[in-house]
Amino acid sequence: MDDSSTSLSDDGSxxxxxxxxxxxxxxxxxxxxxxxxxxxxxxxxxxVVVLAAAAWPSFRAFxxxxxxxxxxxxxxxxxxxxxxxxxxxxxxxxxxxEVVPPEFGALPVVYxxxxxxxxxxxFAVPLSLGAAVFLVRVAPKWRIAGPLSFLVEFLAAIPSLxxxxxxxxxxxxxxxxxxxxxxxxxxxxxxxxxxxxxETVEVGGQVVTRDIPLTGRDMLCGSLILAIMIVPIITxxxxxxxxxxxRVQIEGSIAMGATWWQSTWSMLRYSRSGLAGAIMLGLAxxxxxxxxxxxxxxxxxxxxxxxxxPAQTMASLLANEFAEASSTLHRSALxxxxxxxxxxxxxxxxxxxxxxGGSQAHAAAAH
Amino acid sequence: xxxTPSKPAMSPVKVEAIDPLDSAVLDMPRQAPRFNVLSAxxxxxxxxxxxxxxxxxxxxxxxxxxxSLYYGPKKxxxxxxxxxxxxxxxxxxxxxxxxKSTLLRSVxxxxxxxxxxxxxxxxxxxxxxxxxxxxxxxxxxxxVGMVFQKSNPFPMxxxxxxxxxxxxxxxxxxxxxxxxxxxxxxxxxxxxEVKDRLQSSAMxxxxxxxxRLCIARAIAVxxxxxxxxxxxxxxxxxxTLKIEELILEISQKYTVLIVTHNxxxxxxxxxxxxxxxxxxxxxxxxxxxxxQTPTLPETxxxxxxxxx
Ligand SMILES: Nc1ncnc2c1ncn2[C@@H]1O[C@H](COP(=O)(O)OP(=O)(O)O)[C@@H](O)[C@H]1O
Ligand SMILES: [Mg+2]
Numbered sequence: 001m002d003d004s005s006t007s008l009s010d011d012g013s014x015x016x017x018x019x020x021x022x023x024x025x026x027x028x029x030x031x032x033x034x035x036x037x038x039x040x041x042x043x044x045x046x047x048v049v050v051l052a053a054a055a056w057p058s059f060r061a062f063x064x065x066x067x068x069x070x071x072x073x074x075x076x077x078x079x080x081x082x083x084x085x086x087x088x089x090x091x092x093x094x095x096x097x098e099v100v101p102p103e104f105g106a107l108p109v110v111y112x113x114x115x116x117x118x119x120x121x122x123f124a125v126p127l128s129l130g131a132a133v134f135l136v137r138v139a140p141k142w143r144i145a146g147p148l149s150f151l152v153e154f155l156a157a158i159p160s161l162x163x164x165x166x167x168x169x170x171x172x173x174x175x176x177x178x179x180x181x182x183x184x185x186x187x188x189x190x191x192x193x194x195x196x197x198x199e200t201v202e203v204g205g206q207v208v209t210r211d212i213p214l215t216g217r218d219m220l221c222g223s224l225i226l227a228i229m230i231v232p233i234i235t236x237x238x239x240x241x242x243x244x245x246x247r248v249q250i251e252g253s254i255a256m257g258a259t260w261w262q263s264t265w266s267m268l269r270y271s272r273s274g275l276a277g278a279i280m281l282g283l284a285x286x287x288x289x290x291x292x293x294x295x296x297x298x299x300x301x302x303x304x305x306x307x308x309x310p311a312q313t314m315a316s317l318l319a320n321e322f323a324e325a326s327s328t329l330h331r332s333a334l335x336x337x338x339x340x341x342x343x344x345x346x347x348x349x350x351x352x353x354x355x356x357g358g359s360q361a362h363a364a365a366a367h
Numbered sequence: 368x369x370x371t372p373s374k375p376a377m378s379p380v381k382v383e384a385i386d387p388l389d390s391a392v393l394d395m396p397r398q399a400p401r402f403n404v405l406s407a408x409x410x411x412x413x414x415x416x417x418x419x420x421x422x423x424x425x426x427x428x429x430x431x432x433x434x435s436l437y438y439g440p441k442k443x444x445x446x447x448x449x450x451x452x453x454x455x456x457x458x459x460x461x462x463x464x465x466x467k468s469t470l471l472r473s474v475x476x477x478x479x480x481x482x483x484x485x486x487x488x489x490x491x492x493x494x495x496x497x498x499x500x501x502x503x504x505x506x507x508x509x510x511v512g513m514v515f516q517k518s519n520p521f522p523m524x525x526x527x528x529x530x531x532x533x534x535x536x537x538x539x540x541x542x543x544x545x546x547x548x549x550x551x552x553x554x555x556x557x558x559x560e561v562k563d564r565l566q567s568s569a570m571x572x573x574x575x576x577x578x579r580l581c582i583a584r585a586i587a588v589x590x591x592x593x594x595x596x597x598x599x600x601x602x603x604x605x606x607t608l609k610i611e612e613l614i615l616e617i618s619q620k621y622t623v624l625i626v627t628h629n630x631x632x633x634x635x636x637x638x639x640x641x642x643x644x645x646x647x648x649x650x651x652x653x654x655x656x657x658x659q660t661p662t663l664p665e666t667x668x669x670x671x672x673x674x675x
Binding site: 140141246248249250251252253254255256257258259262266269270 | 475477480482505506507508509512513515516517519521522523531532535536581584585588
């Protein structure tokens with residue numbers, strides 16, 4: 001009896017030493033985790049601060065008008081001066097020239113970003129949800145869910161440059177030579193759709209209406225590339241969200257006599273906030289995507305209602321101009337665009353995470 | 368297991384009361400009513416279930432006919448034949464994992480969702496085959512309602528939950544939906560509690576209310592049979608009591624087939640009881656008979672909690 005009790009206390013002290021060590025390791029890990037968390041926050045904060053500081057000159061020069069102006073002119077402009085009546089001012093028989101300072105307005109790129117991202121969603125969402133439903137409800141029966149899921153995740157990992165090159169050499173020529181002429185011949189004559197293919201521009205001081213030259217490198221091509229790029233991420237997250245639907249929910253609707261489509265609809269309905277989150281994450285990705293879009297969107301800082309006209313997004317503007325920005329104001333304006341993009345992405349991401357997280361907690365509670 | 372005290376006065380009386388034409392009963396060993404059936408089942412040898420003559424007529428609303436089910440290579444239900452009388456509550460009892468849920472879910476073919484399921488034999492619901500090749504499964508499930516172990520209201524309003532079945536079968540008329548909603552909620556003893564908040568989410572109801580809502584949803588389409596798989600196992604005693612009262616009430620209009628783990632519940636709510644063991648039917652008869660004077664000592668042993 002005595003023997004066993006000493007060995008027991010020995011054992012006890014060894015255990016308590018061990019426990020102390022573990023407590024220390026726990027504490028160290030906790031602190032490590034906390035400080036990396038803080039570090040990430042600090043990085044984000046410093047990013048915002050640095051961008052805001054760099055954007056300050058532009059903000060001071062243009063104020064809130066930066067968001068509503070369509071003029072993006074990095075160089076100063078020399079042009080004939082006109083008086084209030086709009087007539088040329090002539091002195092000593094010569095037209096007087098005036099120099100207009102550079103001007104920056106972000107409206108076209110904000111518009112380009114929003115429209116290209118939303119169009120991308122229009123193309124990508126049905127495809128992604130269809131693929132996710134297939135992965136969750138059909139593929140397991142055929143035992144191809146594993147390989148297909150891998151494929152989807154692989155697509156998400158392809159560098160955007162690769163998509164861009166493909167867009168430039170395959171998609172854009174295809175659009176230019178086949179799809180867009182076909183669309184023009186079919187939709188062009190439809191009353192009320194003329195704006196799709198015609199534009200009003202100022203050429204050499206004259207306002208003319210003409211056919212939009214179909215180049216294949218336009219808003220449509222940019223949106224399609226974006227759609228292809230965000231399909232994998234929306235599919236993967238939607239798949240996880242749909243997988244989290246409790247079995248008893250699906251069985252519940254099937255036991256009521258729901259058809260395959262009706263029970264699928266119940267599933268989608270059950271996970272709607274998670275799916276909305278998946279779509280928002282896709283949107284955030286589309287809004288921030290740079291390389292591929294820059295290669296195919298046509299890079300024209302003009303607002304055109306037609307998807308067949310070249311356009312520009314915030315990210316593609318930065319990619320195009322940042323390296324060559326010579327003046328402080330130009331660079332500052334570009335950084336202000338970057339700041340707008342950052343804040344926008346941040347909001348979309350937070351909203352998306354909140355939606356996805358909420359739906360998963362919801363599903364977990366129902367399990 | 369083997370030291371069962373033999374039961375005096377039981378087996379002779381019982382066997383005499385049984386229809387001599389019922390071969391299953393005649394085949395039973397009369398003299399040594401030890402655990403023969405259970406050991407036969409454990410050794411995968413043929414056995415004859417004890418079927419009370421009152422349920423041996425084969426005119427039930429649900430007729431399970433020599434039905435077997437395999438999950439892949441694993442045989443889970445072994446040639447079960449069971450006749451569920453119309454307008455009564457029939458309880459399925461037996462140790463956990465003996466295939467009660469599997470058998471229940473075979474009636475509305477919910478096992479179709481599981482990969483690699485194979486069946487032999489057949490089940491008839493209202494005289495129509497469940498497993499014949501041309502069966503309209505959607506229509507079958509419409510005629511066979513189901514209430515699950517875990518309540519599963521859909522994330523929509525109380526009203527939308529109750530009329531879900533009608534809606535998916537194409538009913539759009541508001542007046543019809545409203546009428547059915549009220550009738551079903553009254554039928555599920557839930558109307559008074561929710562009538563002022565039909566449009567609020569069903570997820571906000573308590574566990575017991577959610578389960579009664581699921582019952583309302585199931586009876587809204589007026590099924591011929593209502594399947595219940597341990598509907599109270601996730602509920603507190605008071606909610607359980609309410610559901611039990613509700614089952615008794617419902618049984619005036621509907622045929623109920625209920626799986627339960629709880630012997631007390633089976634004896635309280637059911638008119639007939641089937642005892643299953645390792646995927647086989649062991650004994651089936653009126654609940655009073657099964658609980659007071661069972662034919663087989665095994666059944667008595669299980670009911671008194673000596674094994675399982
Ligand atoms: N989907 C399934 N796939 C494979 N085996 C299953 C499945 N569902 C149940 N089983 C097995 O079938 C047997 C019976 O299960 P079940 O019908 O749920 O029993 P009970 O409801 O009586 O507890 C168990 O051994 C269980 O492991
Ligand atoms: Mg079960």
